[in-house]
Amino acid sequence: MTADELTDEMMKGEDKLVKAVSSSPMRGEYKKAVIRRIEGGRFLLERYTENKVFHTPFGREELEKCLKTQVICDFKQTEVFFTDSVLTVLTNKKGTITVKRRRAETLMDAAHNRQKNYLIKEGEEVPALKDLGVFTAENKVAAPMRDKFRQINRFIETVDDALRDPPAELTVLDFGCGKSYLTFLLYYYLTVKKSVKTRVIGYDLKDDVVEKCNATAKKYGYGGLEFVKADVTKDRLYGEKVDMVVTLHACDTATDYALDFAVRHGAKYIFSVPCCQKEINERIRGDGDFSIFFEHGLIKERFSALLTDAVRAKALENAGYRVDCLEFVGFDASPKNLMIRAVRTGAPTTDNEELKSLLLKYNARQTLLSLADAAEEQEVRNG
Numbered sequence: 001m002t003a004d005e006l007t008d009e010m011m012k013g014e015d016k017l018v019k020a021v022s023s024s025p026m027r028g029e030y031k032k033a034v035i036r037r038i039e040g041g042r043f044l045l046e047r048y049t050e051n052k053v054f055h056t057p058f059g060r061e062e063l064e065k066c067l068k069t070q071v072i073c074d075f076k077q078t079e080v081f082f083t084d085s086v087l088t089v090l091t092n093k094k095g096t097i098t099v100k101r102r103r104a105e106t107l108m109d110a111a112h113n114r115q116k117n118y119l120i121k122e123g124e125e126v127p128a129l130k131d132l133g134v135f136t137a138e139n140k141v142a143a144p145m146r147d148k149f150r151q152i153n154r155f156i157e158t159v160d161d162a163l164r165d166p167p168a169e170l171t172v173l174d175f176g177c178g179k180s181y182l183t184f185l186l187y188y189y190l191t192v193k194k195s196v197k198t199r200v201i202g203y204d205l206k207d208d209v210v211e212k213c214n215a216t217a218k219k220y221g222y223g224g225l226e227f228v229k230a231d232v233t234k235d236r237l238y239g240e241k242v243d244m245v246v247t248l249h250a251c252d253t254a255t256d257y258a259l260d261f262a263v264r265h266g267a268k269y270i271f272s273v274p275c276c277q278k279e280i281n282e283r284i285r286g287d288g289d290f291s292i293f294f295e296h297g298l299i300k301e302r303f304s305a306l307l308t309d310a311v312r313a314k315a316l317e318n319a320g321y322r323v324d325c326l327e328f329v330g331f332d333a334s335p336k337n338l339m340i341r342a343v344r345t346g347a348p349t350t351d352n353e354e355l356k357s358l359l360l361k362y363n364a365r366q367t368l369l370s371l372a373d374a375a376e377e378q379e380v381r382n383g
């Protein structure tokens with residue numbers, strides 16, 4: 001096969017091209033090169049020296065040239081991954097090219113292998129995972145990150161289930177994104193694997209993490225991924241159409257602000273894993289039916305957390321969402337493992353009066369309900 005014939009074949013399947021990984025250099029200073037699809041029909045060339053990696057985003061018009069030099073001329077061996085097939089291209093010093101083709105691993109294959117059940121797999125070349133410390137240099141999950149990796153994969157699987165028929169474009173906000181493992185992987189999954197034109201904004205209080213995450217997004221040419229320093233309880237946030245709101249262990253009432261934001265902006269999807277639900281625990285008391293739950297600190301804490309999430313789930317239903325509460329990972333991966341999954345189905349069905357009376361009876365209050373009241377008052381004022 002000639003270099004031109006091979007390039008033509010690869011370009012014909014360009015829409016299915018996922019990445020090409022080249023090794024064993026024949027010339028030049030780079031030990032390895034990877035071409036991978038990124039968002040917006042663009043690509044990223046990663047070139048590795050002994051101790052550095054250089055990233056160059058480029059457009060489709062340069063793909064043919066890049067494949068020809070990278071895959072065929074500069075390296076002895078390249079694996080070219082399409083969604084349905086894999087080519088192994090071997091080029092010798094005389095320029096003779098041999099190509100072996102095999103079927104790509106399918107979802108059916110994956111079902112036979114527990115590790116492969118993850119949508120993002122260990123060993124997969126996912127840009128940013130090494131920068132975030134989730135993968136080691138050999139693309140293995142770093143030991144302290146095993147639970148986090150599991151949580152994020154499960155989170156993305158839940159999103160994937162809800163997006164069986166994904167829209168062409170999505171805007172996603174992540175409240176309390178922290179080091180942004182979820183934010184990066186969700187963005188990668190939606191843009192690269194699902195080919196959805198995605199804009200993701202991660203909000204966090206911490207300057208340093210926001211700065212680092214923005215630098216990492218830039219490094220990989222992730223133009224639709226942005227991090228903003230903001231206090232979600234009081235700062236002005238994104239003002240345009242929002243399709244999905246996610247939270248993973250956003251602290252205490254930050255979760256309520258995320259849920260309320262989603263409701264006010266008509267977000268179709270909410271995926272929220274709450275944590276440190278202190279608000280009810282700090283105030284709840286009374287002699288009524290629940291008093292047995294207040295006798296031991298640990299039980300009171302757990303009861304309050306469950307009551308908080310039950311109130312949130314009901315308030316979202318009242319606001320027009322179909323809601324499920326899922327155990328999204330096992331207790332061993334995280335004790336904070338309850339996910340509220342909500343899909344908007346229609347207009348608000350009822351008010352929150354029953355919920356408010358219940359909480360009042362036990363001296364408790366809940367921010368999501370207060371925010372809903374404040375929004376209603378504002379609507380009345382606006383006429």
Ligand SMILES: C[S@@+](CC[C@H](N)C(=O)[O-])C[C@H]1O[C@@H](n2cnc3c(N)ncnc32)[C@H](O)[C@@H]1O
Binds near residue numbers: 203251
């Ligand atoms: C436990 S971390 C979780 C981070 C990330 N979502 C994850 O699961 O790895 C909670 C994050 O929420 C952020 N956070 C808490 N309150 C916030 C607020 N009011 N506004 C913005 N971010 C907040 C914290 O700075 C922290 O990074």
